[in-house]
Amino acid sequence: MLTIDNVCKKFDHRVILDDLSFEVADGSIFGLVGVNGSGKSTLLRLISGIYEPEGGSICLNGLDTYKDVEVRKDIVFVSDEPYYPFGANIETLKEFYSSFYDLDEEAYLKNLKLFGLDPKRSISNFSKGMKRQTSLLFALAIHPKLLLLDEAFDGLDPVVRLNFKKALADLLEDEQISVIISSHNLKELEDICDSYGILENGKVTTYGDLLQSKENVNKYQLAFKEDLDKDDFNGFEVLSFEKLGQVYTLVIKGDREETEAKLQQMQPLLCNVLPVNFEELFIYEVESRGK
Amino acid sequence: MIKNLKYLLRSKKVLVIFFYVLHLAFTVTPFLASQAKDRAIPLSYSLVLNALLSLVMTYLLPILLFSFVQRKRSVDSYLALPVSRKDLLLSNLLFAFLLPACCSTLNALIAALLAGPCFHFPSFLLLFAEGMITIAVMVILNTCFYLLANNIFDGVVMIAAYTAMPFAVVGLIVLFGEIFVYGYNPLDNSRMYWFSPLYMLGYNFFVQTEAISNANIPFDGMYLLLPVLYAVLAAFGLRKHFIDRKSERAEQISNEFFAYPFVIHFYVLACLCMLTFVVSNEPGEIGEWIIVYLLIFLAFMIATFVYKRRIKVEPKSLIVFAAGILLASLLGFAANATNGFGLSYAYDKNPRNVLYNYNSYVYDGDFGIRSKELPAYWRGRDDLFFSVSFELPIPAEKMDEYAEVRELLEGVRAEAIRNHYEDHEEGVFGFLNVYNGFNEQTRDGSLMRFPVEQSYGYGIRYLTLEELKQISRYTPVYVDVWSNQGYDPEHPDDYIELHLTLDQFLNYKGK
Numbered sequence: 169m170l171t172i173d174n175v176c177k178k179f180d181h182r183v184i185l186d187d188l189s190f191e192v193a194d195g196s197i198f199g200l201v202g203v204n205g206s207g208k209s210t211l212l213r214l215i216s217g218i219y220e221p222e223g224g225s226i227c228l229n230g231l232d233t234y235k236d237v238e239v240r241k242d243i244v245f246v247s248d249e250p251y252y253p254f255g256a257n258i259e260t261l262k263e264f265y266s267s268f269y270d271l272d273e274e275a276y277l278k279n280l281k282l283f284g285l286d287p288k289r290s291i292s293n294f295s296k297g298m299k300r301q302t303s304l305l306f307a308l309a310i311h312p313k314l315l316l317l318d319e320a321f322d323g324l325d326p327v328v329r330l331n332f333k334k335a336l337a338d339l340l341e342d343e344q345i346s347v348i349i350s351s352h353n354l355k356e357l358e359d360i361c362d363s364y365g366i367l368e369n370g371k372v373t374t375y376g377d378l379l380q381s382k383e384n385v386n387k388y389q390l391a392f393k394e395d396l397d398k399d400d401f402n403g404f405e406v407l408s409f410e411k412l413g414q415v416y417t418l419v420i421k422g423d424r425e426e427t428e429a430k431l432q433q434m435q436p437l438l439c440n441v442l443p444v445n446f447e448e449l450f451i452y453e454v455e456s457r458g459k
Numbered sequence: 460m461i462k463n464l465k466y467l468l469r470s471k472k473v474l475v476i477f478f479y480v481l482h483l484a485f486t487v488t489p490f491l492a493s494q495a496k497d498r499a500i501p502l503s504y505s506l507v508l509n510a511l512l513s514l515v516m517t518y519l520l521p522i523l524l525f526s527f528v529q530r531k532r533s534v535d536s537y538l539a540l541p542v543s544r545k546d547l548l549l550s551n552l553l554f555a556f557l558l559p560a561c562c563s564t565l566n567a568l569i570a571a572l573l574a575g576p577c578f579h580f581p582s583f584l585l586l587f588a589e590g591m592i593t594i595a596v597m598v599i600l601n602t603c604f605y606l607l608a609n610n611i612f613d614g615v616v617m618i619a620a621y622t623a624m625p626f627a628v629v630g631l632i633v634l635f636g637e638i639f640v641y642g643y644n645p646l647d648n649s650r651m652y653w654f655s656p657l658y659m660l661g662y663n664f665f666v667q668t669e670a671i672s673n674a675n676i677p678f679d680g681m682y683l684l685l686p687v688l689y690a691v692l693a694a695f696g697l698r699k700h701f702i703d704r705k706s707e708r709a710e711q712i713s714n715e716f717f718a719y720p721f722v723i724h725f726y727v728l729a730c731l732c733m734l735t736f737v738v739s740n741e742p743g744e745i746g747e748w749i750i751v752y753l754l755i756f757l758a759f760m761i762a763t764f765v766y767k768r769r770i771k772v773e774p775k776s777l778i779v780f781a782a783g784i785l786l787a788s789l790l791g792f793a794a795n796a797t798n799g800f801g802l803s804y805a806y807d808k809n810p811r812n813v814l815y816n817y818n819s820y821v822y823d824g825d826f827g828i829r830s831k832e833l834p835a836y837w838r839g840r841d842d843l844f845f846s847v848s849f850e851l852p853i854p855a856e857k858m859d860e861y862a863e864v865r866e867l868l869e870g871v872r873a874e875a876i877r878n879h880y881e882d883h884e885e886g887v888f889g890f891l892n893v894y895n896g897f898n899e900q901t902r903d904g905s906l907m908r909f910p911v912e913q914s915y916g917y918g919i920r921y922l923t924l925e926e927l928k929q930i931s932r933y934t935p936v937y938v939d940v941w942s943n944q945g946y947d948p949e950h951p952d953d954y955i956e957l958h959l960t961l962d963q964f965l966n967y968k969g970k
């Protein structure tokens with residue numbers, strides 16, 4: 169279990185993360201989303217022990233990830249711009265990682281074949297996607313308990329994305345590991361994440377089970393005889409309100425059956441309920457707080 | 460720590476081989492090139508070349524090994540590793556020490572074998588120890604300087620700035636002494652280099668290199684102690700700038716106090732002080748110096764632009780520069796008003812193991828033996844001119860015994876200082892060196908010279924014959940005469956040099 173407790177982080181005097189708290193359960197794939205500059209990469213660096221929090225603590229199974237060096241054996245961070253020493257190839261990188269981690273040779277060879285990478289070719293000649301695959305190759309071979317992926321799908325073509333998801337699924341099948349993935353590609357996240365968190369203004373404003381959250385937010389298409397405005401829906405937690413003639417499109421947060429029952433009491437001429445996807449959920453959540 | 464050290468050794472194989480081969484080439488070349496029978500000569504060259512290469516490595520290796528904290532991307536890779544920062548620091552420092560240390564040790568042994576039994580073995584061992592200390596100290600210091608910065612370029616600038624800084628201090632002291640402190644001869648003052656570990660360690664190393672073929676010349680203990688002390692201080696710096704370093708500093712501007720803010724202000728103030736000292740000595744010509752003030756300001760601005768990575772003149776910079784001029788001017792004014800803060804008189808206060816060294820070039824008229832007017836036939840009688848010299852050492856415990864002669868010589872010295880600051884009397888050509896804390900073995904001590912240089916300032920007055928007779932009761936006074944009596948116009952350079960005591964000279968003159 170990863171526990172983030174009242175974490176604060178500032179760069180000079182600028183607050184990046186403010187009193188941030190949430191938990192990620194073992195075996196969970198957690199999608200970390202947020203607008204640009206919301207602090208996703210900073211949070212991942214804090215979790216991996218690269219940055220020191222100014223306040224609060226981050227613990228993996230009760231051990232502080234910044235102070236306790238040993239716990240970092242169980243954490244792998246794949247940054248959005250991985251570093252490769254000049255002239256390095258996959259074999260020299262293997263030497264580097266095997267000096268500090270217990271590499272799973274079998275997983276390494278399996279994924280090397282899956283990704284189709286040449287271990288002797290200089291990484292400086294790799295494409296962006298191949299570089300990312302190289303990072304993922306080692307991340308998967310280390311078998312961490314917590315895998316942190318920053319902008320995980322950035323630069324990967326559809327085939328590689330599929331291979332990556334497959335490799336990740338294999339890893340999750342084998343053991344109870346947690347994965348935190350930050351990405352702007354919410355469709356990809358939706359396919360693999362079971363929980364999520366939205367990072368806004370230095371805080372996780374929403375987090376929890378993805379399926380449950382999606383079920384809890386629905387889009388309602390309504391039509392009424394009389395002319396209504398937003399205030400007439402004050403009894404609901406409205407994330408989005410649109411009116412086109414007599415047709416109203418509302419995104420309402422709350423139990424679907426209860427909400428539908430309450431809406432029926434308003435005697436609509438039409439009431440259609442549509443599910444929202446992760447991207448819409450994110451947009452509505454963020455926009456609703458931006459009002 | 461071992462994990463990282465093993466990794467470094469494995470991953471830097473090419474670097475290790477490159478430096479070793481380079482060391483080997485530097486070791487063997489002097490033996491191949493030298494025709495000297497004395498194999499100690501190529502041995503010395505070989506050791507010096509090896510030392511220079513090792514020194515260069517102590518500058519390069521911290522940059523190569525610690526650049527990972529200066530780049531955002533590599534910070535992510537290295538600082539997320541399951542290795543403590545302390546272990547990372549120690550293993551990298553150890554590698555940076557071991558590489559030049561092992562290369563120079565192996566090659567020193569090869570050089571010793573090539574040289575054969577021609578050298579003083581204890582001195583050789585001492586030289587080896589000195590070399591190891593030098594490598595260790597320089598690696599720690601340069602790593603600390605490099606890590607003051609937040610990116611690679613600034614790190615290199617910091618190493619250069621801090622290496623040059625002690626020499627800027629020396630320049631400042633020399634200029635201050637020459638302009639304000641009459642008699643001050645800073646070039647003979649080894650304490651000036653107390654700020655430069657590079658100079659101190661280099662000096663001791665070269666002294667010791669001499670010693671392996673001659674005798675066991677003792678090196679300066681302070682020159683060894685102080686660099687070690689600086690290395691200890693740098694170790695505290697490394698704790699702050701590596702172990703407790705905020706990882707997010709990578710690729711940011713280097714705004715830590717001892718990075719650009721201190722370096723830029725130090726150099727600007729040093730330049731302003733130097734210029735103000737010169738100006739205060741020649742106050743009438745300030746107009747000519749304004750262009751130099753403007754150039755310093757320009758350099759200050761460029762340094763600030765480089766530091767902040769943006770071209771913008773801030774009012775704060777103007778205020779800082781104006782404050783710098785004011786501070787330097789106050790210092791120059793105070794130094795001028797107090798005759799160099801009274802440092803010219805400083806030797807009177809605490810005399811210990813004093814040595815007076817007197818020398819003057821006179822003609823016999825100055826002794827009252829002959830008229831001051833030069834005779835028309837002087838060309839044929841060059842023995843009219845002669846050199847008078849003596850060396851009078853006074854041990855600390857015998858100050859009272861020598862009170863009479865000290866009073867005489869201190870009087871002469873005080874008179875020379877007074878003349879310099881007040882009367883500016885010209886045309887005196889007596890030279891007096893006064894050492895305080897004189898060391899017989901090294902012939903070194905705090906030295907005041909009158910004049911500082913032959914071409915500068917005013918010397919002391921001639922000592923009269925009576926005064927020299929008085930001094931000769933304590934120490935031999937010598938007179939060197941270059942005689943061409945029996946002058947032959949065909950051989951005008953046919954001189955005889957006579958080295959006489961004062962009594963012998965007076966006999967020679969028939970007095």
